[in-house]
Amino acid sequence: MSIQDDLPPAVFLDPWLTAEGDGLKSLSETIAERVERKIYTNLTHSARRDAIARRRLVVENVMANMAVMMLSPHAENRNLLAVATAKTKPTRYDRPDYPQSLLSGVLTALQDLGLVIRHPYIYRERSTTVEPTLALMDAILQHGVKLVDIARAEGAETIWLNARTGEIRFKDRTPIKCRMDYDDTAETNGLRAEILRINAHLNESGFRFDGERQSPISLRRLFLLRSEDDAQTFNLSGRLFGGWWQQLKSDRRHLITIGGEPIADLDFRGAFCQLAYVRLTGKLFPGDPYAIEGLEEHRNGCKLAMLSLLSRRGDLKRLSPELKEELPEGWTAKRLVDAFSRHHPALRDAMGKDMGVELMATESQIMVKFLLKLETQEIGAMPLHDGVQCAVSNKGRVAEAMQEVSERLLGVALPVAEKPVVRPEGSQKVAA
Template sequence: MSHSTERSNGRAYGREDPQAIPPTIFLDPWLTTEGDAAKALADDIVERVERGISTAMTRKARHLAIARRRLVVENITANIATLALSPHLDPGNHLAVATAKTRPTRYDREDYPRRLLATVLEALEDQGFLIRHPYVFKQRNTTVELTGDLLPSIRRHEVRLADIGRVRGAETIWLNARTGETPFGNQPPSKCLIHYADTPATVMLRAEMERINAYLNQSDFRYDGEPQVPVSLRRMFLLRSMEEAPAFDLSGRLFGGWWQDLKSDRRHLITISGEPIADLDYSSCFANLAYIQTTGKLFQGDPYDIPGLEDHRDAAKLAMLSLLSRSHDMRRLSAELKEALPEGWTAKRLVESFANRHPALAESFGRDIGVELMATESRIMVALLLRLETLGIAAMGLHDGIQVAVSDRGRAAEVMEEVSERLLGVALPVKEKPIKRPPSELLAVAA
């Protein structure tokens, strides 16, 4: 099959049509099969893969090679099952796989035989388990598409997410740097992972995340009654350029929780220790953090109540984020912002409207302070999760809020205010957001 005409579900993935590429998630090298059902599926896949691989080597070397390929197959099997079964992922997504030969870094799994990855993927494709879409310069990584034959195999073996395990040792403190390269399409600015040397500060940051992850994995988080893949949150820090020395004072948001990307109309299916959840967040967090950094005080009123956008609060929030996060003046609307705003809005009108509503912030627009505000936000979140752990309150962290069992919402809201006041000198207001629920569940939650 020609790579320029590969098709799936009636869509082409050639070099000439990068916009047709489905969303991708990166293969997680730390996942593995743990439960009997997932191991049985991996056994079947290993048997078929080995059937198609013939090499001339000694018996001892062959056994070692099979063991190393099995590690890769079990990892790919775990990733495929996670993609197929996770409620926050679309099974139509592709797995992005880095097959380039690069020097290992602190972000890599030390015992993972990366040089075998391309060979195993080719063997899996030959056996009809997947379709590979090759790397395209400045358009996509090598991606893997699940075939229709694989999903029935997962169901036949009765694999559940509880059968997926995670090898210990994954890096939880990540550092990216902006490369300065112009992104293609509508992609965000290009960033590059930075290999850094540990310091007392990074050791402390990592210890905090290990404590948080251990606490989350001991909590009884379920979706529709099903346990999910083990949690491994990581903090994503940022450098504004690749010339800067490693530092951990920008961004730092937490990523990697399956609940973070779950659609809002599915959250009612989350339970914590058998209870439905309450969704608590810091009200107007981003704007209030900007005011605290600039004036030392909270904004009085709703910062997203912009004349002309009264019925478009989400658009106002997106606009505030864009104005504070960009490193230059806004001269044109992004496609996302243009779609969110009412008809007739321009970049000039937006900047003027926000400057009139928020004169105290006008000098901060286009000055790239968003990553500084995210750093403050993430420090609050880490401190909050650590404090809740000491109180025995299980909480799913979002960027500016948490999800807790309904019986814990009162105390959790108090702790949110206490932690923000301790770190900022002023308590951020906390509100409970409604969980979208079917009518039959509303009565049960109220009771």
């Protein structure tokens, strides 16, 4: 095993990030000048001027991404930026004015200047990644760069369509997906309009972490095809991604405020399992769906197991390392399947049938309609997959909206519960 095999997960480069504040602009200009001295070429004056402008755009974007990775609370202990440097045909996901062909050369210059370290692409394991050196991290701090300095260019695609390739990653055995281009229809235009409305509202909702505004919010919906050969559809998965709060560790959420208020954490209790019951029986499960005998103290393990049982194709024959870590010592795949089958006989025939992405689609539809309802009520809330974080003063109205929307779409209201916001011992409650 090489040292690089132990590298932590990377943050993917976002080509739409730009510099807006003085600190980031100053940093980008300083480094761009150093890159130009490194790359200087014998071009005509006009051609060289155009090349300089294009490289400066790349440098500015890389610096904005490095700043997000270094300063954002959700990227804590993650200092690798994954980049795609291969020349590929442009798609709807690419930024039209982004000079992708110059990215590799700029990264090489940054490495030669001692500002980044490059780690090469490994087939079916990892993209090309770069990490900032101490010199670059010091430069970000010395220029006083803040997350408020970062903006976004307009036009980023918010409706993504991925497809399963049938291949798996060597390292962790997870399925490999590819991004699919698609033609717009009335449906995709409508889906996109919804997310643009939600993003505009969330960016005006006064979200802060430890008193600071974070990088601009750009949620996107990720839909899925079971195969690259499937017809273009948008009825699988569709979950929302891209919110900085979604990857934030639970013990740091107490530092979030909305409009100056501390947050309440609300979720649809047992949502994934309850959606399966509504789909298969037309009714909710009467009780706690995760009160599995022998796993009473392992609720996270129960949730992960339910997700695995309903999302896989075929029988569960062995526990994944992630699932095994969440279960008590001595539990096997057979014991897990037997325990869930006893507690949920109505779901037994649905296990191993790849129903999970269909349930996620229903879950995401509820979440989008719910967020649109909150927008009309001028309430800002941070969506998670099966719940939201909202200002404490709004939690009653938000809980009512959650039940109203779920009942309208399902015919039955999903139960809503408030989860405690974890506060480390000795921490002070955020003042409203």
